[in-house]
Amino acid sequence: MTATSGPWSADSSQGNHLDDERVARAAWSRLAEPGDVAARELVAAEGAVVALARVRAGRGERRWQARLPETDAERDLRTLHRFDGRLVIPGDPEWPDGVDLLGSEAPFCLWVRGPLSLAVATARAVAIVGARASTPYGDRVATDLADGSAERGITVVSGAAYGIDGAAHRGALAAGGPTIAVLAGGVERPYPRGHEELIDRIVQEGAVVSEVPPGSSPTRWRFIERNRLIAALSRATVVVEAAHRSGAMGTAARADKLSLPVAAVPGPVTSALSYGCHRLLRGGAICVTSAAELAELCGRIGEYVADELPIPFAVHDGLEPGDLRVFDALPLRKGVEPATLGKSAGLEPETVAAALGRLELRRLAVRDGSTWRRAPQSVRDP
Amino acid sequence: MTATSGPWSADSSQGNHLDDERVARAAWSRLAEPGDVAARELVAAEGAVVALARVRAGRGERRWQARLPETDAERDLRTLHRFDGRLVIPGDPEWPDGVDLLGSEAPFCLWVRGPLSLAVATARAVAIVGARASTPYGDRVATDLADGSAERGITVVSGAAYGIDGAAHRGALAAGGPTIAVLAGGVERPYPRGHEELIDRIVQEGAVVSEVPPGSSPTRWRFIERNRLIAALSRATVVVEAAHRSGAMGTAARADKLSLPVAAVPGPVTSALSYGCHRLLRGGAICVTSAAELAELCGRIGEYVADELPIPFAVHDGLEPGDLRVFDALPLRKGVEPATLGKSAGLEPETVAAALGRLELRRLAVRDGSTWRRAPQSVRDP
Numbered sequence A, B: 001m002t003a004t005s006g007p008w009s010a011d012s013s014q015g016n017h018l019d020d021e022r023v024a025r026a027a028w029s030r031l032a033e034p035g036d037v038a039a040r041e042l043v044a045a046e047g048a049v050v051a052l053a054r055v056r057a058g059r060g061e062r063r064w065q066a067r068l069p070e071t072d073a074e075r076d077l078r079t080l081h082r083f084d085g086r087l088v089i090p091g092d093p094e095w096p097d098g099v100d101l102l103g104s105e106a107p108f109c110l111w112v113r114g115p116l117s118l119a120v121a122t123a124r125a126v127a128i129v130g131a132r133a134s135t136p137y138g139d140r141v142a143t144d145l146a147d148g149s150a151e152r153g154i155t156v157v158s159g160a161a162y163g164i165d166g167a168a169h170r171g172a173l174a175a176g177g178p179t180i181a182v183l184a185g186g187v188e189r190p191y192p193r194g195h196e197e198l199i200d201r202i203v204q205e206g207a208v209v210s211e212v213p214p215g216s217s218p219t220r221w222r223f224i225e226r227n228r229l230i231a232a233l234s235r236a237t238v239v240v241e242a243a244h245r246s247g248a249m250g251t252a253a254r255a256d257k258l259s260l261p262v263a264a265v266p267g268p269v270t271s272a273l274s275y276g277c278h279r280l281l282r283g284g285a286i287c288v289t290s291a292a293e294l295a296e297l298c299g300r301i302g303e304y305v306a307d308e309l310p311i312p313f314a315v316h317d318g319l320e321p322g323d324l325r326v327f328d329a330l331p332l333r334k335g336v337e338p339a340t341l342g343k344s345a346g347l348e349p350e351t352v353a354a355a356l357g358r359l360e361l362r363r364l365a366v367r368d369g370s371t372w373r374r375a376p377q378s379v380r381d382p
Helices: A019-031 A037-046 A048-056 A073-082 A097-105 A136-151 A164-174 A193-205 A220-232 A247-257 A272-282 A291-298 A321-329 A338-345 A349-361 B012-016 B019-031 B037-046 B048-056 B073-082 B097-105 B136-151 B164-174 B193-205 B220-232 B247-257 B272-282 B291-298 B321-329 B338-345 B349-361
Strands: A086-088 A110-113 A125-129 A155-158 A179-182 A207-210 A236-239 A262-264 A365-368 A371-374 B086-088 B110-113 B125-129 B155-158 B179-182 B207-210 B236-239 B262-264 B365-368 B371-374
Touching (some): A019 A037, A019 A048, A019 A073, A037 A048, A037 A097, A125 A136, A125 A247, A125 A291, A155 A164, A164 A179, A164 A193, A179 A193, A193 A207, A220 B321, A247 A262, A262 A291, A338 A349, B019 B037, B019 B048, B019 B073, B037 B048, B037 B097, B073 B086, B097 B220, B125 B247, B136 B291, B155 B164, B164 B179, B164 B193, B179 B193, B193 B207, B220 B247, B236 B291, B247 B262, B321 B349, B349 B365
Parallel strands (some): A125 A236, A155 A179, A179 A207, A236 A262, B125 B155, B179 B207
Antiparallel strands (some): A365 A371, B365 B371
């Protein structure tokens, strides 16, 4: 393991980093499983190179030593290069800050394919996740949220799974927006296989990321740990549909643990696929129904403010209580004297007179000599 | 106006109340509109009888004097009696405490028809309200919530309107449970007319309540003020469906103002009829998806606790992280040595040995000589 200038260092601005560190971190990502806190703490304390030398010298945990024979970081980096990928490590300009929120659970490095810069793309990013066995409703909402996020320049982060994840990536791609797929296995092996085309497209237009080296298989454990990366690469996480048991609930829990906003999309209470979302809402998650509301959670503060829908017009909207009571009292056909109105409305004569003036201005009341009635267009069901 | 023993005093236990007070309050409910705070403050300060005498003597607001000629409380009480109704006033055993939360907006009296005691029925009551132009989804949820509330002995309070209100009353009646309809007009005139049969049935089995005397028409103003009674007669208010403009939103706002819990039922974000509910959820309302969850809001504290759905069984549920990693590493067919498992799982030999023991106990792992593999029934999609 020497300080050769590796071809895997895709960005020349990274040239000031020692390649030894790069190779050592690549090695550590094979030696230790995601979430092996002891390994991360050792690397944090001694540096990846020294910590690796310690393992090579027969010290350190046996579980790391057991994997030494099959660990060949330079081979892994050559494989990555064959797939036009790059290794991103802490200190690189492309290293995404959010990942540092993970502390001693942060990855050693990220194996990346695709044109997006992780640092730039995750500056404003949202995780859109959910059930694999989604409903057409969930797929539609995920697509709409992703499309609307993309239109606002917000990166859509997800896990490339069937269902909601896939709909989210597709929505972002369809809008020509940035999207990042975080995989549980190596970045050179699309998983699930049915999403090979989708993942290839993300490689062409977005970024595909993993913390485990090429050749690694996506185990259950790695799926669970992968979810912390989805959460940490995003400013907020929204769950679109989730049954009672769902990896998306784990992603939401990870985001919450990182003190990042967790949102959920409501759905019919009669749908088992919305059960998880409603459980999150009951637990304090933010109710999100549109991309505008979602954007509020991941832009700079105050940057995105979802507009309330305009209020449909009704003739008597916005009337003061007294005016509404006079309006209520006005007959539709034959006019009545103001004194009669006052009695019906339970209001003082001056109040009635002033109210009639305002209602006339708003074309809600019509005068006939000394009597008053409702203007014709003002008739509506109460 | 003399202290005759009125036939309208249905409950002999109310005999210790002055009938003067009863008649004076009945008169005030015609003299002053709902929400006329000045009238309530006068009555609170001087008593209904003295305050009424003041108006009869030509003092007090002219709006009250203007209604004196048409005010005949004894006639109104005779009408009520013809409809087998009764007048309930503060201090009566049947007076519902919740109404006092309204302070100077409390009604002078309640005109009531039906066998339910208001005090008893509102001790555990929930307001189930929503859009008149509801969807089949909303109707179904309202019916289910009302049915489940009735089964728990919780009274369903609503406004007898088309849509959600009607579904709520019907759900309660179908379950043989208590229900209260609060009307904006007189209790002897069913409104809306299309709900005449429903309201008649509530008169037979529940209670129909109004704060305005017989003959009063349901004006817009009275609908708005009626909503504060629905809120105040209940321990909590849930909105099932509500478009952007909806009286139910007003009921929710009144409940919130009274510091009573406000809940909303989620629905498809694609449904305009769930818009109001989602706005409430975004504003901090409690997400309610079942009668059990609703009951939590209106029982005595700790009395009702909604059960979480049982978690569907999966073979690897509940495994410790280390055990899950060993389980992940176990091959399906040809067994492997523990050392190999340790390398795959990234775990120490002792950890692997202990994990294998636990997995064997849970029948997730099978031993073949010195090698281990996964138990056949444990195979599942990750």
